Amino acid sequence: MPNVSNIHTLNSIKKHSAENMIEVKNLKKSFGDREVLKGINFSIKKGELYGLLGPNGAGKTTTISILSSLLIADSGEVFIENLNLRTDTNAIKRITGVVPQEIALYNDLTALENLMFWGGIYNVPKQELSQKANELLQLFGLEDRKNDRIKNYSGGMKRRINIAAALLHKPKILFLDEPTVGIDPQSRNLIFEVIEKLHHERITIIYTTHYMEEAERLCDRIGIIDNGEIIAEGTLEELKKNSPVKEIISITFSGMNNDNYKKLRSFRSDIKLTENIVHFYTSDAKTELPKLVSFCNQAGLEFNNIEILKTNVETIFLNLTGKQLRD
């Protein structure tokens, strides 16, 4: 009979592992004298789909590379399923699937051959592997092309196999590094559906992207990464709630030039211009709007249309960093 305190420890361990599948503590990495990761912290629960959202060069791939043992961190700690990444590297590798940012497949092998190879190196038994490979080919809609060489595939088809190649050993954890870069909407949707299915199967997923729509659609929680730091974290709701920007006033001007833009910036500096449309970020559109309209009238700026928009991850990001997610 276990005594009470034993049960307590057991429960706390269980609780711990159930809660945090991945724990990243103060991860630092420099290339030369460039500090690329400046102390990354996050933890991810089992079955959670965590989005790392950040612009080019933010450190997303570097983080994933450390988590998948491709790079070694200068300092900091990583625990995956309560295993220490530094000491239990192989045990972690066996339960992890990694989809690299670039297509990493043998172009001169067929899709099926690629899958059989990549599953094979995880020692998946042949029969099971063959079944799983065909299952994935079907899932990704490529069953009828399975005997074509990868080099004859379209970009979107390659991306699909690139993901499938990481799933053959049925990983508990999946790292997806920008898996939808440069593909057609059809492939993208298919990939989303697969990821949602995997999420449904309670696989723990880290998904990096610089598309805010993706993060909004897929992720349970989002960590916004910039310049090697996580600058905000939470569910979409939490991020929105905590953001000083709640609404966007979108004004379409009839003519926009440098002078006019300068005038507007003298009114508010955190604005965004796309063609004739200017976005003003605000926590309270109702009180801000009249002021803005009267400013425009005084400055002689004519406009055709005014809209009030809800915030999204992109505006939150812009507000946090003063930068666009994408150039």
Added chain:
Amino acid sequence: MIKIVIKDLKLFFNDKGSMLMAFAVPIALITLFAFAYGGVGKGNKSNKIVLQVSDLDNTTESKEAIEQLDSLKSIQIKLKDLEDAENAIKTGEASSVLIIHKGFSDSLMAGNVLPLELKYDEAREIEIGLIQQSLIPTISMLPFRLKGSKNVIGKRLVKMTGTTDLQTQQSIQNQSDNLYDVIAKSIVESSQGNDKIKNPSSGFFGEDMKMTKIIKAEHSNRIGLVQAVAGTSVMMLLFSVVGIGLGLLDEKKEGTLKRLIYSPIKPGNILLGKMISANIMSILQLFIMFLFAWLAFGLKIGSQLPGMIITIVATSFACSAFGVFIASFAKKREQIQGLSILIILAMSAIGGSMMPLFFMPAFMQKLAAISVNYWSIQAFFDVFWRNLSVTDSVFLSRILILLLIGGILNTIAVVLFRKNILKLV
């Protein structure tokens, strides 16, 4: 790891370019060279042939004789201890040694048969033929060329006639002394530096040079054929193994190496897998080349099969090590590809893949030892031409050197692989 090997082989056979390079091109080259070397030895006047000379007599006369030989245009004399000289023949460094046995001077003076012996590697009949052509006239005229050997001719003639009459002997002696003056003078006049002396007594002393084969060769194969097959195969093999080695750099570029590192496979096994697939490829390629030579040109393998297998395996080991060695030097394919072609061509040229070694000047023949090609081609010559047995120490030493080269290159490759290739970033 076996999976990596299978995948590599699959990739190789899927790539028509490297297939062409591995099989079709070498077959075409072997054919070309086999015909080209058919005429080997017909028109090479320009290079001096090295003749080792061991002077066991060590007298004024023997030295003078050597000087006479040295003045021949087509032959370059190398004085050597007999043992060294014989070893040089066994290792293929030299083709023959002319031994001036003890008693040369005495025999000369006494008019006896000269104790000269040419020990030679029968496998190199072309060179030996050339050496004989040059040596025999000179040797047969030696008594006329040496100072103080004036009455030797007479003595010998006396012996040949077998007369016991002192007066007859004296008269022969006198007449031959006169004859000596005339012939010696005409030789000096007509043959300054000219090998093709008028030979007034061809065969007169010609039989003085005893010919001894040092290596018993059955002449089962034509030298040109062996040269063509071995030379070409090894060179082309180097090209294909470097291709496989460079595949490592492609894996890095394509990102598949990354994926391999994500997996629980040990990084060392990634390299080992490459090495093994390079070896399998090499063995296969060489076998096909020799099979082709057998089918198309009648290369006689027969009892040499074990030697051939040993040589093929050792060559494959050394060459595939060279392949990964070259690749592990670079971080990118582009950095090394051009250079590797240059290195292979250079090694092939000095190592005897393109041209039989004995056509080359002596220092080049020495230099040949730094190439993989040399050891491998020589081992194939041991097998198919010198008909050495697989237990022969000369043959085994070459195999050992090939294995050593392979071992060293593999070791360096492992170290560099970690430094250059595994560091993905």
